[in-house]
Amino acid sequence: MIDLHSHILPGIDDGAANEKESLEMMKAAIEDGITIIAATPHHQNGKFINEREVILSGVKRLNELAKEHHLNIQVVPGQEIRLYGEIEEDYRHKKLVTLGGDSEYILVEFSNRHVPRYTERLFYDIQILGLKPIIVHPERNLEIIESPEKLIHLIEKGALVQATAASITGCFGKKVHKFTHQLIEANAVHIIASDAHNTSSRGFQMKNAVEVLEKKYGADYVHYLKTNAKDILANNLVYPPQPELYKRKRILGLF
Secondary structure, eight states, X not given: OEEOOBOOSTTSSSSOOSHHHHHHHHHHHHHTTOSEEEEOOEESSSSOOOOHHHHHXXXXXXXXXXXXXXXXXXXXXXXXXXXXXXXXXXXXXXXOOOTTTTSSEEEEEOOSSOOOTTHHHHHHHHHHTTOEEEEEXXXXXXXXXXXXXXXXXXXXXXXXXXXXXXXXXXXXXHHHHHHHHHHHXXXXXXXXXXOBOSSSTTOOOHHHHHHHHHHHHOHHHHHHHHHHHHHHHTTOOOOOOOOOHHHHHHHHTTO
């Protein structure tokens, strides 16, 4: 399995504190069925700034550490980028890193409460540059929960969506759990990832999430999610289905 969102790099954000914890996370990821994991530290979220070279250096070290301990896992680079106005400029100045380091896909997050008013315009601008935004864990954003049509509109304009495994399994509470599955049923989730921060309170949950999804939606849907993750790292185009209108109406009446 491929996990495109984690905080496994040591000592640079609110994830692993040191190499020992990073090593524990790699071992836990392997136990969860993960063979490739993207290290995606927070960037420009008001607390952490982690630019390209720091991330690439950290990823290189973790792969060395995995080899030293004979762990069958590959770490690839990425960033969890809080949407901000200078994304275009910073991308041109090579401060950003795409998923895998060579793709055109970037992870973009909003705050837990709001969707910036300039989001659609900025998404348009970065797509003109060739970047493809993946919105991470929108199921935990209060504005999107209250107005899901805002997320649907961004998908229709070319964004992809990543739901968190723990949201699928119910670890973030009943409201987030219910809303996550409503988004899935509306064709508004294109990949899942762990967003793991540690091995205790914010673990991987990928295996459990896959079991839930296969039982509820079938093996074909799980295959679709896994294929999308592979295509993203390979920089292939992902062709998501359009959110279904009748299911969109169901979502709009939820909360």
